[in-house]
Amino acid sequence: MIPVQPAPRVDRAAADASTTAWALAARGGDPEAAEHFVRALYGDVLRYVTHVSGDPQGAHDLAQDTFARAFGSLHRYEGRASARTWLLSIARRAVVDSLRRAAARPRIAEAVDWEAAVERTQPRGLPGFEEGIALLDLLEVLSDERREAFLLTQVVGLSYEETAGFVGCPVGTVRSRVFRGRTILERLLREAETEGTFAA
Template sequence: MISVLPASRADRASVDASATAWALAARAGDPEAADHFVRALHGDVLRYVTHLSGDHQTAHDLTQDTFARALGSLHRFEGRASARTWLLSIARRAVADSLRRAAARPRIADAVDWRTAHECAQPRGLPGFDDGVALLDLLETLSEERREAFLLTQVVGLSYEEAAGFLGCPVGTVRSRVSRARAVLGGLLRDAEAL
């Protein structure tokens, strides 16, 4: 299971500044800086694409695709936004492209009941597995706008300002969406514990 605990704001700001500097150095042709850039942001991209795709099996492939795209277009990165924000926008497009390709491709299952076969193949009994499934179920109850704002700020760890830039909306809108998402999730957790 992928950790969903974000780093502290100070740590995140330091990582963002370093990653942006490494991206700019890699743009100038420094292979060591490119390695540091990938290592600094790999976990954030992996968490983000895992949630967006909903498929833990392909998350690593999508993360690799994101970094391949980023390194291929690094010459266009100017550092106007943090490298993390730039990279997450590339990740979002990589997941969208993957979902479009998957939707266009027919799926063939040789099992009589493919849904049961798929569910039986999923890992069970892992520490935190049931909590992770419950969290995903709760997140699915949120509207797409609230869920994305909540994930970007609370899971990925972007500041409200960075999330606003990424989502293309005012900071107040992001704050409102996160606040409402917290209220909905808190109510659902209280209801579940009352059962």
Template sequence: MTVSVLPAPRVDRASANASATAWALAARGGDPVAAEHFVRALHGDVLRYVARLSGDPQTAHDLTQDTFARAFDSLHRYEGRASARTWLFSIARRTVADSFRRAAARPRIADTPDWQAAVERAQPCGLPGFDDGLALLALLEALPEERREAFVLTQIVGLSYEETAGFVDCPVGTVRSRVARARAALERLLLETDAPADLAA
């Protein structure tokens, strides 16, 4: 099944976000109809987001289901300070990161006598190591929510500034500013934590 990973058309995003947030808060109070509306309102966005973030559209549905399961488990702690969409995206990011951790820890059976060489050949070239990736995720958690979202969407997920602006419903210039400030903050945090220099690249 092919999953579209392009941003959803821009249709009064602010109003849609407000409605989704209201439904999330009502669902927190035990309203099953509100819970259904909450899922319907944000399911498509989360599906596209995790497909882009994971790079694997085939697992996007499972990751989306896991994201909503986690969201409902922690819904009692949601107070609406951030939009439900932003809150849900932060859960989706952790869900994808956890799937990467599980995949990295899972033993694999190789039908080759030299399995070590096979594993080495299968490693992607020119990318930061898994530990560096986890360190980056930890640093991203220290950023303000809006800057973190802009940075992840443009620098990690790979959306253009224009696509991101439509996705988060703000001007392109605002997205550029948030990304620049996020990058500056990450560089400062890297220096403070003595992270590897190549992670900054």
């Protein structure tokens, strides 16, 4: 797994206007607009599902499922919300459905030591691999609400206002969740660095 990098800070309003226009044009049957729509938002969707699902290996499948669902319901999209916010809400449902399916049909490993087997299949030697795993581990410490607010604002790149609309709570609540989440992560990182110093 190559760690997903934070979304670059761009003119978000202009980018959202473009992607929304492409989505509406794709709804009208424009294949070039559909391609632009996917290319513009695939990274945001991938970042979101990677962290929310906690499954980097299955993230691309979840992203593809998200776009398949989006194109299946594109005829109902009217552009009242930005295409990015609309698509992330579909991604959230895709992740929830995936987790429910996994819980209902647990996979049985043929290997005697399935944990060791899974560990052996993980990629190694990739730039930033260990840091990416560490970030996933740290994010698991946060409550669901704080983790989602942190991911949407700090990783996906939504504004606090967009995030508030997406999760359905006041902007102040989003700011509080992100602040508290960041405070917890910073404390854990300081503790890890201190332990590492003592171990050295």
